[in-house]
Amino acid sequence: MESIPTGERVMIGVDFNGHVGEGNTGDEEVMGKFGVKERNLEGQMVVDFAKRMDMAVVNTYFQKREEHRVTYKSGSRRTQVDYILCRRGNLKEISDCKVVVRESVARQPRMVVCRMTLLVCKMKRSKIEKKTKWWKLKKEECCEEFRQKLRQTLGGQVVLPDDWETTAEVIRETGRKVLGVSSGRKKEDKETWWWNEEVQDSVQRKRLAKKKWHMDRTEENRQEYKELQRRVKREVSKAKQKAYDELYTRLDTREGEKDLYRLARQKDRDGKDVQQVRVIKDRDGRVLTSEESVQRRWKEYFEELMNEENERGKKSRRGELCGTESR
Numbered sequence: 001m002e003s004i005p006t007g008e009r010v011m012i013g014v015d016f017n018g019h020v021g022e023g024n025t026g027d028e029e030v031m032g033k034f035g036v037k038e039r040n041l042e043g044q045m046v047v048d049f050a051k052r053m054d055m056a057v058v059n060t061y062f063q064k065r066e067e068h069r070v071t072y073k074s075g076s077r078r079t080q081v082d083y084i085l086c087r088r089g090n091l092k093e094i095s096d097c098k099v100v101v102r103e104s105v106a107r108q109p110r111m112v113v114c115r116m117t118l119l120v121c122k123m124k125r126s127k128i129e130k131k132t133k134w135w136k137l138k139k140e141e142c143c144e145e146f147r148q149k150l151r152q153t154l155g156g157q158v159v160l161p162d163d164w165e166t167t168a169e170v171i172r173e174t175g176r177k178v179l180g181v182s183s184g185r186k187k188e189d190k191e192t193w194w195w196n197e198e199v200q201d202s203v204q205r206k207r208l209a210k211k212k213w214h215m216d217r218t219e220e221n222r223q224e225y226k227e228l229q230r231r232v233k234r235e236v237s238k239a240k241q242k243a244y245d246e247l248y249t250r251l252d253t254r255e256g257e258k259d260l261y262r263l264a265r266q267k268d269r270d271g272k273d274v275q276q277v278r279v280i281k282d283r284d285g286r287v288l289t290s291e292e293s294v295q296r297r298w299k300e301y302f303e304e305l306m307n308e309e310n311e312r313g314k315k316s317r318r319g320e321l322c323g324t325e326s327r
Contacts, residue, residue, distance in 0.1 A: 001053050003286050011116075012055070012085040015071075015109065018042025019079060020057055027051075029088070032061035036069050036080035050085060058084040058097045058114055068098040071110050084114045093117055130181045132172065137179070146178045199239045202232045 021039030
């Protein structure tokens, strides 16, 4: 539990072999009032664990008949030893937790069911800010036109005024008028520049089929998803081959120069072994999230790598030491 980042949702469901007991006096932050019978030593360990890990014993928060709280029944023995724990911050997502009496998955323990409602937050599309095309100032004619317009706006002054905020706004406004601004539209994905409408439609249908299969795992839905997977691969291969054929015919023209550079950059990226580092862990196996801790870990790794002696070096040093002692 200590190795799991605090931002991740965690659910624990297990036979703890302990009784947390009925009532929650002094433990209101980690459990409710609706346990069974009295607490024992093992149950106290469960409560202590929940406090230490900032978790809650879900079973005890829902008022049910005792029949729907008892998780183990054998003869006259009726106990509650199976619990579901979650982070305290996720309690609001749980709408019910109870024992299903008539379901038998084992001879004596009973099935405990917890119902959660997970809220999926949709990612907001970030708007791309329209930027002034300052790079046009590399051209002499654009630079001269911008200089003249700026002087006209400033009333013919050669030296800029002392009020920098006003001057900066005048420069920005003149740049927008003379040089223009970008469209603000999202750039085309460099990896899918050759996609056509047929490929996009097939990929969308494959995604819907995958979602349908995850919701209802029948053999029919699985076969439908597999068939769409094969179809998408065929259409992608055809569209890619067609796009590259057209690209090769344009390479000798002036318009194909841009495509040539794009093709070279993509081939360079494909030839690299490592595209990005996904996970960095410390010595104890914990995932590092902050940039400072990742850089510190890389520093430690390379210091050990560059300063560690190999077996051959150790043997030579031992030989030198032995020779010195014998002399």
